[in-house]
Amino acid sequence: MNPHSAATPVRRRVLTGLGGGTALALAPAGASAASASRTASAAQATALATATATTDPALHLLRRATFGPTPALLAEVRAAGTTGWLDAQLAPLTQVSDTAMEAVLARWPSLGWKTWQVRERLPQFGSWDVMFDLLESHLARALFSRRQLFETAVDLWTNHLVVPVPSSEVWDNAHLFQRDVIRKHALGRYSDMLNAAARHPAMLKVLDNADSHKKAPNENYGRELLELHTVGVGGYTEVDVKMSALALTGLGVDSESGLYSYKPQRRFVGAVKVMGWSHANTSAEGGDAVVTSYLNYLATHPATANRIATKLAVRYVSDTPPSTLVTKLAQAYLANGTAIAPVLRVLFLSPEFAASAGQKVRTPYEDALASIRILGLRPEPAPAPGESDLRDLLWYTGTFGQAPMGWPAPNGYPDVATAWGGASGTVNRWNFHLGLAGNWTLKAMTRPDVTSLVPSPLPTTYAALVDALAATLLLTLTTAQRDAICRFVDHAPTDVLKAGSAAVTWRLPSIVALLLDSPNFATR
Structure with missing residues (x-):
């Protein structure tokens, strides 16, 4: 499905009323891009400054430990207690049943293929099909898995030990890197994850160690191992980087099978010393064990x-x-x-x-996932390959500047609010909210109708309607925010709400979208 053809023209919403209590305005679709960008930037700056913090410990935990709370999940945490729910999430394989998610994962059998099977079964060498299956499944797990804390940890480590996807370097093994390095060790020992990454073809290719040789050591992996994966800048010298590269020689990839292969013929032999670690390194055959010693030293530094x-x-x-x-x-x-x-x-x-409630803001990727989760979208019926809403969602996250696994540099996406304040990304997210609320975006996924958010019996005033919708979306509004939304639908907060009015029919998606646009929803 082409997201462009599925989209319905929308108006850009300027949330000055939701952020700072001033008048809510609308910029028509024909407004200049520069004007919309300036307004959006100002609105977002105000929004970030006025985000309200929750005092509910269960909701605070869910905003941080999941990709977005839902009413059902909040009820689950209240029933189990925050500590009980947390302990189960920290032991997900034994404590959290996820059978529905496992059924969805059956849609991507290629994720279980070995490297040689990918090469053998795909019609074109270098095909990106399995990588797109990986990305779709990554989104599906983040959205629908009950093992939410685990999935946030997977996302964190994916963004720490970076293997960009899609990429021609990892077309046949990126899915195995995710399975055998990231997902296997996301809540386990970091030393094990580090060792697994160092011996995976994806990491060795992306950071060029597969081509490193004692006669011409490549310093790329040796440097990033120190700078990004372990001790960080300032803890080592350039001499350490050179020694790090020598210590990693021999870790390679077999060209025929595509699997990890230790190559003693490429191994540097001789004393190596990095920071406080040293090894005699006397034989090429023993180099793999030397690497283990080195990595364990770094992991426990x-x-x-x-x-x-x-x-x-x-x-x-x-x-x-x-x-x-x-x-x-x-x-x-x-x-x-x-x-x-x-x-x-x-x-x-x-x-x-x-004490940290209100101190984090969702990234664009998290905002998209949280929007889908709170509106109750569920997996679509089995789609044709390449035609799923998850593929469309991948495209949308790219327009926000944060497609999963899409950061091209080894340092990973930033995770601070100041990195995501651009006007273009903000407007794209606002329009995504409206598309979701109006059922113009990701239309194949199953979902409750937006009218199901309206309580019965119908609230008596417009203010009561907005407050009720906000509560259903697990938000608490200020009076200024609530009144701004009432003015948006051309009513005073105290006006009597009647059945069939625009606010509960054709304008309801816009009200819901405005609530998702608010700084309250943007708060992680």
Whole structure:
């Protein structure tokens, strides 16, 4: 399906009323792009400054530990208790049944293919079909899996050990990198994930170690391993980078099978020293074990502990997390042998997390997923290959600037609010909200009609209607925000609402979209 043909012309909504309490305005579709961009930028700046924080601990947990709360999920957390729900989410394979998601995953049998099977079964060498299956399944899991905390961790590590998809370098193995490196270890030990990544053809190709040789060592992976995957900038020297590259020689890819292959003929032999780690490295045949020693040293280095702790705290707590929390998380990381689940438990049960409500803003990708989840969309009936709403959603996230696995550089997408303040992306998200609410976007997915959001009996005033819709969407509005939406439909807040009025018929999708446009919904 072509998203362009499925879209319905919409009006750009300017949310100054929702953000700062001033008049709500509409920019017609024919308005100049520059004017719309300036207005959107100002609106978003105001919105981020006025986002309201929830005082509900269950809702706060769900905004951070999932890709968007739903009323059903909120009820589940209240029934289990926040700690009980969290503990189950930290042991998802044994504690959280996900049979419906497993049934959906059966749509992509290619995700179980080995590298040689991809090469053998696809009609054209270098085909991107399996990579698109991977991306669709990644979106589906984020949207529909009951193992939500696990899926947020998968997304975090995907954005940490970056393998860009789609890419011709990984056309036959990117799905296996996700399965055997990221998903296998997302809540396990980071040292195991690091070792698995270092021996996966996808990482070795993307960062050029597959071509590294003792006579001409390639420094790319050796540098990124230090700078991005472990200790971070400032903890090493250029000499360390050169030694890091030598320490990784021999890790390669078999050209015929496409599998990891240790190649002793390429291995540098001789003493190697990086930071506080050293090894005699006396034989080419023993190089693989030397690499394990090196990677384990880096994984358990205090600087790596601090870096991983900071990354987790930025994702789940604040753009500028408290140093007290980072210290606690780093200590938990080292005390638990680099295991991630215990660190996350400390994080979510910490007073710093409890105090952080309102301190994170959803990225465009998260905003799209949360919108779909709160409106109750479910997987469409089995579509034809390449024709699914998930493929369309992949396109939409690209227009927001954040398609999954789409960051081309090894440093990953930024996870701070200031990185996502562009006017174009904001307007695209607003129009996406309206398309979802009006059932013009992702039309093949099953969903309740938007009128199901209107309570029965019908609220008596326009103010009561807006408040009720906001509550259903798990939002709390300020009086100024509520009144701005009432004025948008040309009524005072106290006006009597009648059955069949525009606000509960043809203008209802616009009201719902405005609520999704609000800073309250943008808050992670």
